[in-house]
Amino acid sequence: MINKKKYFLNAHIIDPCNAINEIGGLIINEKGKIEASGKRVNKNNIPSREKCTDLTGKHIFPGVVDMRVFGGEPGYEYKENYRSLSEAALAGGITSVVTMPNTKPVIDSVSIVDFIQRRGRDKSKINIFPTATLTKDAEGTNMCEFGLLKNKGIVGFTDGIKSIQSPRVMSRIIKSAYDFGCLIMQHAEDAELSKDGMINEGIISTKLGIPGISDLAEKIIIERDLSLLEETNCRYHISQISSRKSLDLINYKKDIVNFTTGVSINNLALNENDIGEFRTFLKLSPPLRTEDDRMSLIDGINKNLIDVIVSDHKPEDEESKRLTFSQAATGASGIETLLSLALEQFHNGSIKLEKIIEVITHNPAKILKINKGNLSVGTDGDFCIVDINRPWVVKKENLVSKSKNTSIEGRKLQGKVISTFVNGKELFKLK
Amino acid sequence: MAIELALMANDTKKAIKNSPKHLLGIQDLKVSEIKHILNEAKQFIDLNRSKNKKLDILKGKTQINLFFEPSTRTQSSFELAGKRLGADVMSMNITNSAIKKGETLIDTAMTLNAMHPDIIVIRHQDSGACNLLSQKVNCGVLNAGDGRREHPTQALLDALTIINRKKNIEGLKIAICGDILHSRVARSNIYLLTMLGAEVNIIGPSNLLPKDLEKFGVNIYTDMKKGVKDCDIVMMLRLQNERMTSSYLSSNREYYEYYGLSPEKLEFAKTDALIMHPGPMNRGIEIDTMLADDINKSVIKEQVELGVAIRMACLKIFCS
Numbered sequence: 001m002i003n004k005k006k007y008f009l010n011a012h013i014i015d016p017c018n019a020i021n022e023i024g025g026l027i028i029n030e031k032g033k034i035e036a037s038g039k040r041v042n043k044n045n046i047p048s049r050e051k052c053t054d055l056t057g058k059h060i061f062p063g064v065v066d067m068r069v070f071g072g073e074p075g076y077e078y079k080e081n082y083r084s085l086s087e088a089a090l091a092g093g094i095t096s097v098v099t100m101p102n103t104k105p106v107i108d109s110v111s112i113v114d115f116i117q118r119r120g121r122d123k124s125k126i127n128i129f130p131t132a133t134l135t136k137d138a139e140g141t142n143m144c145e146f147g148l149l150k151n152k153g154i155v156g157f158t159d160g161i162k163s164i165q166s167p168r169v170m171s172r173i174i175k176s177a178y179d180f181g182c183l184i185m186q187h188a189e190d191a192e193l194s195k196d197g198m199i200n201e202g203i204i205s206t207k208l209g210i211p212g213i214s215d216l217a218e219k220i221i222i223e224r225d226l227s228l229l230e231e232t233n234c235r236y237h238i239s240q241i242s243s244r245k246s247l248d249l250i251n252y253k254k255d256i257v258n259f260t261t262g263v264s265i266n267n268l269a270l271n272e273n274d275i276g277e278f279r280t281f282l283k284l285s286p287p288l289r290t291e292d293d294r295m296s297l298i299d300g301i302n303k304n305l306i307d308v309i310v311s312d313h314k315p316e317d318e319e320s321k322r323l324t325f326s327q328a329a330t331g332a333s334g335i336e337t338l339l340s341l342a343l344e345q346f347h348n349g350s351i352k353l354e355k356i357i358e359v360i361t362h363n364p365a366k367i368l369k370i371n372k373g374n375l376s377v378g379t380d381g382d383f384c385i386v387d388i389n390r391p392w393v394v395k396k397e398n399l400v401s402k403s404k405n406t407s408i409e410g411r412k413l414q415g416k417v418i419s420t421f422v423n424g425k426e427l428f429k430l431k
Numbered sequence: 432m433a434i435e436l437a438l439m440a441n442d443t444k445k446a447i448k449n450s451p452k453h454l455l456g457i458q459d460l461k462v463s464e465i466k467h468i469l470n471e472a473k474q475f476i477d478l479n480r481s482k483n484k485k486l487d488i489l490k491g492k493t494q495i496n497l498f499f500e501p502s503t504r505t506q507s508s509f510e511l512a513g514k515r516l517g518a519d520v521m522s523m524n525i526t527n528s529a530i531k532k533g534e535t536l537i538d539t540a541m542t543l544n545a546m547h548p549d550i551i552v553i554r555h556q557d558s559g560a561c562n563l564l565s566q567k568v569n570c571g572v573l574n575a576g577d578g579r580r581e582h583p584t585q586a587l588l589d590a591l592t593i594i595n596r597k598k599n600i601e602g603l604k605i606a607i608c609g610d611i612l613h614s615r616v617a618r619s620n621i622y623l624l625t626m627l628g629a630e631v632n633i634i635g636p637s638n639l640l641p642k643d644l645e646k647f648g649v650n651i652y653t654d655m656k657k658g659v660k661d662c663d664i665v666m667m668l669r670l671q672n673e674r675m676t677s678s679y680l681s682s683n684r685e686y687y688e689y690y691g692l693s694p695e696k697l698e699f700a701k702t703d704a705l706i707m708h709p710g711p712m713n714r715g716i717e718i719d720t721m722l723a724d725d726i727n728k729s730v731i732k733e734q735v736e737l738g739v740a741i742r743m744a745c746l747k748i749f750c751s
Contacts, residue, residue, distance in 0.1 A: 201642050202642050202643050203642070203643040203646050205641070205642065206618075206641040206642055206643055206644055206647075207458070207580075207618075208558055208559065208580060209558035209559075209577070209578050209579030209580030209581070209615060209618060210558050210559070210578070210579070210580075211579075212641075212642060277559070277562050278558075278559035278562055278563065319535075322535065322537050323535055323536065323537075323563075324536060324555070324557035324558075324559060324560045324563055325557065325558065325559050326556075326557040326558070326578070327535075327557065
């Protein structure tokens with residue numbers, strides 16, 4: 001079947017990669033690639049017989065690239081699988097995800113990569129970019145085969161929910177990653193300092209009687225790694241930061257070494273007070289911290305100290321959360337709400353719209369060295385159409401993801417994805 | 432005095448009516464509610480000392496004690512309190528129960544709820560376990576200690592003991608000394624004593640003090656002599672042995688030297704200062720054995736005695 005060309009007109013197009021922020025159109029060719037975009041695309045240069053979609057009042061963004069997602073496959077299919085993940089992502093305007101390797105078994109060898117790539121091709125409607133662990137079994141001791149895994153298509157290396165604790169192992173990882181040109185994504189948390197901890201250490205942890213995690217646990221790992229990078233500057237990304245202390249350090253080191261930084265939308269939209277009376281859905285890693293920390297992270301995005309916002313989508317089934325706070329699993333489902341929740345920062349005047357789109361499309365793609373998150377001519381037609389003013393309320397029963405552990409149940413949001421396209425095909429349309 | 436109390440009781444009854452049916456922590460209570468519980472308990476002190484201790488206030492009511500952590504005094508105190516009020520009391524033995532087979536707290540709660548209890552008394556090692564339980568059952572829930580968070584009946588019985596001896600809490604200077612970080616007794620007492628107008632000094636090594644504690648309106652000391660200076664009450668906390676192995680402290684010997692209550696350190700407090708301890712005690716680690724037994728200074732046994740009265744009051748109020 002031959003696909004027809006698709007024409008979209010009068011949309012507000014934001015494409016930070018090409019510095020486009022204007023009213024214009026988008027043309028997708030028969031192969032699903034972008035043929036043209038921007039203000040030059042208008043009614044006058046489209047053949048009159050062609051059917052056009054008028055998007056007056058709507059926005060077109062490049063398909064969102066979510067750099068931190070727990071996909072469930074293999075081993076945790078009851079929490080999420082590639083099919084349910086795709087549906088959830090598409091509903092949130094996300095067309096590419098980077099999956100974490102903390103599966104069962106963990107993704108640490110070429111054969112497992114082979115398996116998930118085939119599963120991804122068969123079951124997923126979106127682009128899946130898998131990561132592999134830095135160390136075998138994510139145990140922090142023996143390095144993985146960076147070169148071989150990279151050749152297989154692994155975009156980055158991370159132990160996911162764990163930090164490399166040994167400075168010796170980390171220094172060797174950095175040197176090896178440098179040789180192979182690999183990207184390291186570190187989940188910065190000192191395991192000793194954060195031992196038994198569940199929420200931010202401070203007045204809330206004291207009041208709730210729950211062991212706290214000091215913000216120093218994060219800062220110490222970042223400090224160590226950035227010092228190691230001064231010796232050998234491999235491609236290095238801090239997966240998520242949560243505190244002002246880390247941000248101050250990043251600000252200081254920015255001129256000395258090259259690295260990038262991410263933040264979870266949870267840490268931008270919530271603070272430790274939201275935990276209230278033991279809401280297990282807000283047991284997160286890194287933990288929600290103080291309002292001052294949250295404000296500093298927003299500031300960090302505006303000052304280009306933070307490059308990426310991620311959903312940190314960690315689906316957990318009911319059984320893992322219907323427990324006491326100590327026993328409950330860590331993490332929240334968030335892929336569907338990433339874009340809408342990020343738009344909250346635009347609506348409340350904290351971050352410019354163009355900046356928000358940049359940190360969820362172009363910046364992650366640039367860090368990962370993948371040709372996604374932009375609307376350049378010739379690239380895949382991955383994009384979403386968004387009504388940034390449309391109000392809606394997050395209700396867990398309406399979520400598409402297999403797991404309903406959203407951190408923002410009942411939150412009133414403004415901005416909803418109308419439709420999402422992958423390779424020029426409309427794979428999601430709001431009912 | 433009696434009229435005043437009666438008036439106050441009348442006043443506080445209204446307050447209780449609007450309040451939730453659970454006692455999960457002191458932090459959820461209003462001053463009037465605390466006073467109401469203390470007043471109710473006062474009636475039971477004499478009863479407990481008399482020959483016939485049985486009442487029928489809770490006749491026909493079912494009380495379930497659900498203790499996930501070992502406990503001698505709190506569990507037996509709650510059991511006696513319920514029985515003296517005429518309730519049918521059942522204490523669940525966790526070691527033989529389905530919980531050992533992997534049943535979750537919520538499932539246990541729903542199972543027990545199906546048996547229509549009127550009140551559940553719970554102790555659990557996890558902070559917030561009683562809150563979770565209270566959301567899942569139709570009856571009242573009494574917290575008998577959850578993790579590090581709260582132990583409300585302990586704080587209430589401590590307050591009753593203090594009032595019994597010193598008439599009033601307002602204006603007193605009270606020192607709480609020891610492992611504050613892991614202590615639910617300390618937290619509940621901090622809320623209650625500051626609410627009733629006492630000045631509270633917290634004493635402990637930095638490793639055993641939780642973060643931001645000063646925001647609770649207490650004074651913090653790492654020097655015990657300074658902390659107990661001019662105090663009316665010195666409340667010692669139990670030090671758990673495992674604190675030595677995880678580098679919170681170096682040794683028992685050193686801890687006793689700096690934070691154990693010795694006659695020498697007690698000299699700094701007021702001459703009529705009273706010694707309290709929630710038990711069980713580690714003699715020679717946090718408290719000198721002679722001091723613990725000194726009938727002129729120590730009210731530790733009285734705490735246990737009044738504990739039953741407090742629990743009777745709580746059962747009466749929250750079991751209806």
